[in-house]
Amino acid sequence: MRLKKTFILPVLALLTTACQTGYHLTNQSYKRVQVDSLAAPADSGMARFLQPYKQQLDQTMNEVLVVSAVPLERAKPECALNNLLTDAMLQYAQQKVGVSADCSHLNYGGIRTGLPKGPIRIGSIYEVMPFDNQLVMLTLKGSMLRQFLEFFVKSEADEQSLVVGGIRVVIKDNVLTSIAFTNGKTFDPNQTYTVLMSDYIANRGGGTAFLKDAVARKDFNLTLRDVFIDYFRQLGKSGQPINPTTDGRITIQ
Amino acid sequence: MDALQSNRRQFLKLFGAAAVIGGLAPEAFAKPKSTQLTILHTNDVHSRLDPFPMDGSRNAGRGGIVRRAxxxxxxxxxxxxxxxxxxxxxxxxxxxxxxxxxxxxVQAMNRMRYDASTIGNHDFDGGMENMVLQFGKAAFPFLIANYDFKNTAMNGRTEPYRIFRKDGLKIGVFGLGIKPEGLIPKELFKETVYVEPVETANAVAAVLRNEKKCDYVICLSHLGYQYNDSTVSDRVLASKTRNIDLIIGGHTHTFLDAPVNVLNQDGLPVLINQVGFAGIYLGRIDLTFEQGKAKVATDSKAVEVKS
Structure with a gap:
């Protein structure tokens, strides 16, 4: 009887186990499947599903906004493209949002490519601005505005990468010797000024940590790309090709 | 050798198979039922319906719904x-x-028969009304346990968790979203209330494990894999909770070569995986389950991941 006693416990354990409906993990394996033409052919049903969306998308992207008489290459320290884009921000804010900002800024690295000579399409603007950066307005004290502008002048990663609208600056030895607003305001380190910019910069991307001390911030929930598309579409309404030039807003002495 | 089998063998040897089967419940001595489950997952697909264009860039030709399908x-x-x-x-x-x-x-995900998704910060980009409209077209649930949408248009449009049954297995799945403040413009997330994810996860996972008797608990997380500071990430979540078996992550676009194991509050392994972004990869985890309770010995260490 001694034997029986010893083995009653395992028997009960087995019965209990059998009554459990639950499961436990005994093995696992993993595979990361790369999705490409080698891994799998296209699913024809899915291709048929996507086709009408794609077709209409292509049509939209092909809409010609304006024709340019010249290629608009991005360049430093000043070029017609940089000027057009920053002017577009100021004009859009004023006309569509009713906000008169003192100046505008774009991060040079965020302008991904130039615009072609000939038709400028919506797709072209997507190539210039593939990211969904948004238009933001910061209110900065004059002293911080100077620091902000000089940050891009001095930037080691991207030297002389200042892209601005609404102001004319003179740079000597990487220091701004003159800041003049085109709206007639005079620069005073103790006054405040409104600056339109990308949310990427306003969120202190690219090393502009000092912007945490901005006086105020306004978000518009509007992508820069939409601002530019609207601007170029308006330029195209005249029916004439555009032939933009630089205006000397950045002078390096 | 499996302790259960070893016990059974000794038992049979001592008492004789016929007597045992005749006198006791026969299912106790049948080979335990085993079953397989394959979990497929994506994250941060970011509207990448077409493959990346063939422009010579790193991801040229990768991704796209027609091949994923x-x-x-x-x-x-x-x-x-x-x-x-x-x-x-x-x-x-x-x-x-x-x-x-x-x-x-959303329609493409319906066609691929997604079972569930959680909500990422960019899913707010079209606004809450758009989320209602587009998520309304989904044939699968949006699971999120730590967003309180009560005072928004999304009220009643999500579920904290769902339980999936596959061949007798009960799989509990819940979702966690990232803190919207500072990441999503306020005009977009409006009155969405973000609830602290670790506590939420512990509460939901306990319900799934203990009340709902789930065999496996999965968290769909948009918290991000890992941060340099104390921000709640998937790794932090895994280490500070219990009752979660697998975290399918997103947000940080992290390309993990293989899932990573992190020990939880009970010292048990939590598997974390994330497959980059844009649908370049499809994650695949194959699991084998056996009926009955696991022995403590197997439970307390990670089941090896073969990749």
Whole structure:
């Protein structure tokens, strides 16, 4: 009887186990499947599903906004493209949002490519601005505005990468010797000024940590790309090709 | 050797098979039922319906729904029990989203028969009303346990968790979203209330494990894999909770070569995985389960992940 006693416990354990409906993990394996033409052919049903969306998308992207008489290459320290884009921000804010900002800024690295000579399409603007950066307005004290502008002048990663609208600056030895607003305001380190910019910069991307001390911030929930598309579409309404030039807003002495 | 089998063998040897089977419940001595589950997952697909263009860039030709659909269909033909999940940020990143506001992304997921998704910060990009409209087209639930949408248009449009049954297995799945403040413009997330994810996860996972008797608990997370500071990430979540078996992550676009194990509050392993972004990869985790309770010995260390 001694034997029986010893083995009653395992028997009960087995019965209990059998009554459990639950499961436990005994093995696992993993595979990361790369999705490409080698891994799998296209699913024809899915291709048929996507086709009408794609077709209409292509049509939209092909809409010609304006024709340019010249290629608009991005360049430093000043070029017609940089000027057009920053002017577009100021004009859009004023006309569509009713906000008169003192100046505008774009991060040079965020302008991904130039615009072609000939038709400028919506797709072209997507190539210039593939990211969904948004238009933001910061209110900065004059002293911080100077620091902000000089940050891009001095930037080691991207030297002389200042892209601005609404102001004319003179740079000597990487220091701004003159800041003049085109709206007639005079620069005073103790006054405040409104600056339109990308949310990427306003969120202190690219090393502009000092912007945490901005006086105020306004978000518009509007992508820069939409601002530019609207601007170029308006330029195209005249029916004439555009032939933009630089205006000397950045002078390096 | 399995202790259960060893006990049984000794028992049979001592008492004789016939007597045992005759006198006791026969199922106790049948080979334990085992079953397979294949979990497929994506994250941060970001409206990448077409593959990346063939422009010589690193990801040229990769991704796209037409090939992902084929892969998923092939796996479904081979595996009877498949669950397909996404960890959020379905939206934003290609002009498809700008033009169609997320409709083809959701419809494509319907066609691939996704079982559930959680919500990423970019899924707010079209606004809450758009989220209602587009998520309303989904044939799968949006699971999120730590967003309180009560005072928003999304009220009643999500579930904290769902339990999936596959061949007798009970799989509990819940979702977690990232803190919207500072990441999503206020005009977009409006009155969405973000609830602390660790506590939420512990509460939901306990319900799934203890009350609902789930065999396996999965968290679809858009918290991000890892941060340099104390921000709640998937790794932090895994280490500070209990009752979670697998975290399918997103947000940080992390390309993990293989899932990572992190020990939880009970010293048990939590598997974390994330497959980059844009649908370049489809994550596949094959699990084998056996009926009955695990022995403590096997439970306390990680079941090896073979990749």
């Amino acid at each position: 084929t892969l998923i269909e092939q796996i479904r033909k081979e595996q009877p029990n498949v669950l397909l999940f996404d960890a959020g940020d379905l939206f934003q990143g290609t002009p498809y989203f700008n033009l169609y506001k997320g409709e083809p992304e």
